[in-house]
Amino acid sequence: MSRLSLDNVTVTLGDRKVLDRVSLNMEGGEFVGLLGPNGAGKSTLLRTITQEIPYEGRITLDGKPLADLGAEGRARSLAYLPQIRDIAWPVSVTEIVALGRLPHCRPFAKMTMADGAIVADAMERMDITALAHRRATELSGGEMARVLMARVLAQETPIIIADEPAAGLDPAHQIALVETFAAIAKSGRTVIASLHELPLAARWCQRIILISQGKIVADGPASKVVTTENLSCVYGVEAMLMEDAQGLIVAPIRLTPRTS
């Protein structure tokens, strides 16, 4: 298990404080949903963890500053699905997914059978095996998203960071995605994913971090964070909340005046 810690992380872009003294710890074994309205700072937080954005404060992995790991070390520790999905090269779907194994291969070495099995498993999980030989540039939006997610899974890192991984996926593939994340978390790894799909987050994430205007406003299990009060305050929506044996059921139903 890897321990990812953020200590008083502040990000200023232009003249705006986009993240304001964010502190959190992720011990491993958690599927963490990062929620918050458009512009709250979710992508910025994820891109700050991946060291794409300069910040003040400390971000450490197992006590060591992430910045000190170097690009190669980070690629073996963190896999990242960016929000903007685009595949520019007309190569096969399998070749794109296999890129996830690069951080584990020696330069110019061929993929081993074990690497091939990991790639095949990631493709199976994202239901893209039937697309294996298709050109990656000739896919639908949801198919492309699943291919890029499979690349992230193939990287087999202790920490997975995914920016809106469910966007563009149909309901079955959304559920398959969050079930995959939950299974990965159960094996001791960490998944942190920004999500706008409240029903998915509330039901499948072990922990929800709610951010608004660059600050963490709630952090805990869905039952404590996904409340009618928080949803009204942060998103300006009224939601129906129910619970069954598997967890919380959330249905946003109408707008309410925003209170924050």
Ligand SMILES: Nc1ncnc2c1ncn2[C@@H]1O[C@H](COP(=O)(O)OP(=O)(O)OP(=O)(O)O)[C@@H](O)[C@H]1O
């Ligand atoms: N380069 C930049 N310069 C100035 N402000 C920026 C820059 N990039 C992002 N921002 C601002 O930072 C804030 C946070 O943006 P961010 O993309 O992190 O939000 P988000 O929570 O991921 O939103 P969404 O749900 O819409 O993807 C926004 O108000 C955005 O306008």
